Amino acid sequence: MSKPSSAVLLAGWGGAVRSTARVLSVTTEGEIAAAFREAARSRCPIGFRGAGCSYGDAALNDGGVILDLSRMNRVIEFDPKLGVVRAEVGVTIRDLWRLGIAHGYWPPVVSGTAVPTLGGVVAANIHGKNAFHAGTIANHLDSFRVVLPSGEVRTITPTNDPELFYAIPGSFGLLGCITEVTLRMRQVPGGNLKVSVVAPRSLSEMILEFEARKATSDYLVGWIDGFAKGTELGRGVIHQANYVDLSVDSNAKFALNAFAQDPPDTILGIVPKSVLWRFLRPWVNDFGMRLVNSAKDLLARRQARLGESYLQSHAAFAFLLDYVPGWKRSYGSGGLIQYQSFIPSEEAERVHGEMLRLAQARDLVPYLLVYKRHLPEPFLMTHAVDGYSMAMDFRVTPSRRAALWALCQRYDELVAESGGRIYFAKDATATAESVARIFCKDLDRFIALRRRLDPAGILRTDLASRLGLV
Numbered sequence: 001m002s003k004p005s006s007a008v009l010l011a012g013w014g015g016a017v018r019s020t021a022r023v024l025s026v027t028t029e030g031e032i033a034a035a036f037r038e039a040a041r042s043r044c045p046i047g048f049r050g051a052g053c054s055y056g057d058a059a060l061n062d063g064g065v066i067l068d069l070s071r072m073n074r075v076i077e078f079d080p081k082l083g084v085v086r087a088e089v090g091v092t093i094r095d096l097w098r099l100g101i102a103h104g105y106w107p108p109v110v111s112g113t114a115v116p117t118l119g120g121v122v123a124a125n126i127h128g129k130n131a132f133h134a135g136t137i138a139n140h141l142d143s144f145r146v147v148l149p150s151g152e153v154r155t156i157t158p159t160n161d162p163e164l165f166y167a168i169p170g171s172f173g174l175l176g177c178i179t180e181v182t183l184r185m186r187q188v189p190g191g192n193l194k195v196s197v198v199a200p201r202s203l204s205e206m207i208l209e210f211e212a213r214k215a216t217s218d219y220l221v222g223w224i225d226g227f228a229k230g231t232e233l234g235r236g237v238i239h240q241a242n243y244v245d246l247s248v249d250s251n252a253k254f255a256l257n258a259f260a261q262d263p264p265d266t267i268l269g270i271v272p273k274s275v276l277w278r279f280l281r282p283w284v285n286d287f288g289m290r291l292v293n294s295a296k297d298l299l300a301r302r303q304a305r306l307g308e309s310y311l312q313s314h315a316a317f318a319f320l321l322d323y324v325p326g327w328k329r330s331y332g333s334g335g336l337i338q339y340q341s342f343i344p345s346e347e348a349e350r351v352h353g354e355m356l357r358l359a360q361a362r363d364l365v366p367y368l369l370v371y372k373r374h375l376p377e378p379f380l381m382t383h384a385v386d387g388y389s390m391a392m393d394f395r396v397t398p399s400r401r402a403a404l405w406a407l408c409q410r411y412d413e414l415v416a417e418s419g420g421r422i423y424f425a426k427d428a429t430a431t432a433e434s435v436a437r438i439f440c441k442d443l444d445r446f447i448a449l450r451r452r453l454d455p456a457g458i459l460r461t462d463l464a465s466r467l468g469l470v
Contacts, residue, residue, distance in 0.1 A: 004065050014055040015328060015335025016396040017428050019062035019462055021047070027071050032177050033151035035067055036458055040149075045460035045470075048173040050090060050117030054124065055338045056428030057462035058172050064460060069119055072179065075099060083185035084142065089119025089178050096185070097315065098258045105185035106314055108140040113321040119178050124425040125170035125379055127389075129219040129241070129318070132210070132373035136384060137183075138169035139377075145180040149454040153179075167380040167449055172424055174450060174459050174469060189245035191255020192311045193219070196240045199297070199304040203234025203356070204349050207388065210238070210373045218242045219317065222371030224390070225293040226356065233356055236371070237300035241317055249311055261315040263323055273325055280330035284395060289367040334396040338426040339366075339408045340389055342374060347418040348388040355390065355411055364400065364407055366392035381439065381446055383423040391426065405429045412438065424463060432468030 004022035011018045026032050039046045047061035050069050059066070073090035083105040085096065094114035096107045109128045111121065122144065125136045134140070143157045146168060158165045168175050198213075200206040206222055213220060219241040228235045246252050254260060266272055283292060321327065328336060343351045359365050370391040377384040394404050412434035415422055422430060422438060436443055447469065450459075457470060464470045 010049070010052070010060055010066065011335075012056045012058070012060060012428065013053045013328075014337050014396075014428065015331070015333075016337050017057045017060065017462070019057070019060045021061045021064055021066045023049075023066045023068050025068040025071055029145070029147050029153050029179050032067065032147045032179065033153070035065070036147070036149055036151050039065065039458040040456045045458055047459070047461040048119070048123070048177055050120040051092065051115050053111070053113065053116040053120060054424075054463075055336075055426045056424075057466065058124070058424055058427075059120075060462040061460060062462050062465075067177065069177070069179075070117060072119075073117075076180065080105075083187055084182065085185060086180065086182045087118055088180050089117055089122075091118045092116065093118075093121065096183075097261070100185045101191065101261060101314070102257055104187055104189070104256055106188045108184060108186040109134055109137040110318050112319065114315070114319045115322070118181055118183070122169050122178055122181055123171065123173050125377075125382060126425065127372070127374065127384065129221040129372065131384070132214045132217075132220060132375065134186075135375050136169070136377055136379070136382065138379055140184045140186075141169070142182040142184060144168070144178050144182065146176040146178050148176045149456070149458050163449075166378055167446070170379050170381045170383070171446070172463060173461065174464055175453055176459075188256075188314070189243050190249055190252025191257070191260055192244055192249050192252060192313055193241040193317050194244045194248060194309055195312050195317065196309045197300055197303040198238040198240065199236075199300040200238065201232055201235050203353050206234060206236060206238065206371060207345075207349055210371075210388070213238070213240055214373055216242075220373060223296070224356075224369035224371055225297055226359065226365045226367070226369050226392070227290045227293055228297075229360060233353060235297065236369070237296065239317075241312070244311070251311075255313055261313045263316060263319075273323070276324045277326045277328075277330045280324070280327060281332070284330045284332070284367065286365065289365075331395050332397065334398065334401070336393050336395055337404065337408070337428045338391055338393050339411055339429070340383075340391040340423045340426045341411060341415050341420055342383050342385045342387060342389045342423065343415065343418050343420040344385050344387040346387075347420070351414050351418045351420070352388065352390045354414060355392070358407065358410060359392070362403060362407055364394060364404060366394050368393040380442055380449075381424075383421045385419070385421055387420070389423075409434060424467075427463070430467060432466070435467045435469075
């Protein structure tokens, strides 16, 4: 096994939090176990990193070692009849959909970008635009392999070890290192989706539309104009998407291939998408984003009024964040943070409305807000509740940083009071006190399990240190 690098500066995906660590690339379970033994001997803690897509500090480990798992990227087995795939944790979402699409399969749950690795999405227990019926990614696992801090390697299933099966997804690498997963893919009738547009004029209307459409939709996702006030507070757009076959789309079968799904590299065949973020930067401010949000609202209202729908590939609908490579650079050198709150249905309109009003009152309006419906989950540290999530993207600058952190900590109080949850894959601002209030007894169970599995404390991340999980 090679030695860790000298200390390198690493950043969370949003670019707003950074720390230094030594990086060690591993390719086998034996190398991971050896790294654990060395960590116990040297008392130098270990964290994990795949594609580094957590917005905050979940894949950072200041002063310690980061195990880079991205080279553990083999697809071990794929059954094209059942759509079951067994793969190492460095395999990405993009690898998965490109493997399955020609056989009529799509990953059961995907994030807004295809970049994350399989290990990362299970460790974070991600959700997608179909969370209202599919839940999180862990609901679609048959099994996974994990190297425990002791060096023991186990294959975990819901029957042979239900405690770890329901504790490790969503544990962010603090109970062990996932090395391999067996996942059930979702069969799809064609390569395209039929997308319809709704333009609710308030947050209450948006929630009503979600409830009315969830039984007849394959995907639902909302966008909110953070600048809208008064009776239009929470106005926005809902995109409803449904699978289509040859009876609706004559190209349904043709679109079941990677070439039909891959987004183009240029705009109009001329402008490389890799430079588009430079054109976005002048608009990433309050004035520019107010105009962008207003234009989007006008377009959506027109589409909804005319009853327009359109066909869109799975990749185009799912991976909006990949259509402008490097778009986050348009936020500037301070980067961005995202605050995502999960609020029970009966409290969602009140709490999310209050969050919008607080952001406006403090002159910290988020530039992008995404709304989703969720289900309750059996996993120990799940973020999901029977309710709604609102993800809010905030630009970070030196002059706004302290005020943003204070705003998000006020949000944590609202989440705790309403019986909601936050999501560690997005979090950069929570405190140990707020997490103790939000996760209550589940946190006690999680820490007790950590102490049992990792008595020497060899697993650590900046997230875990900040939130008192170590």
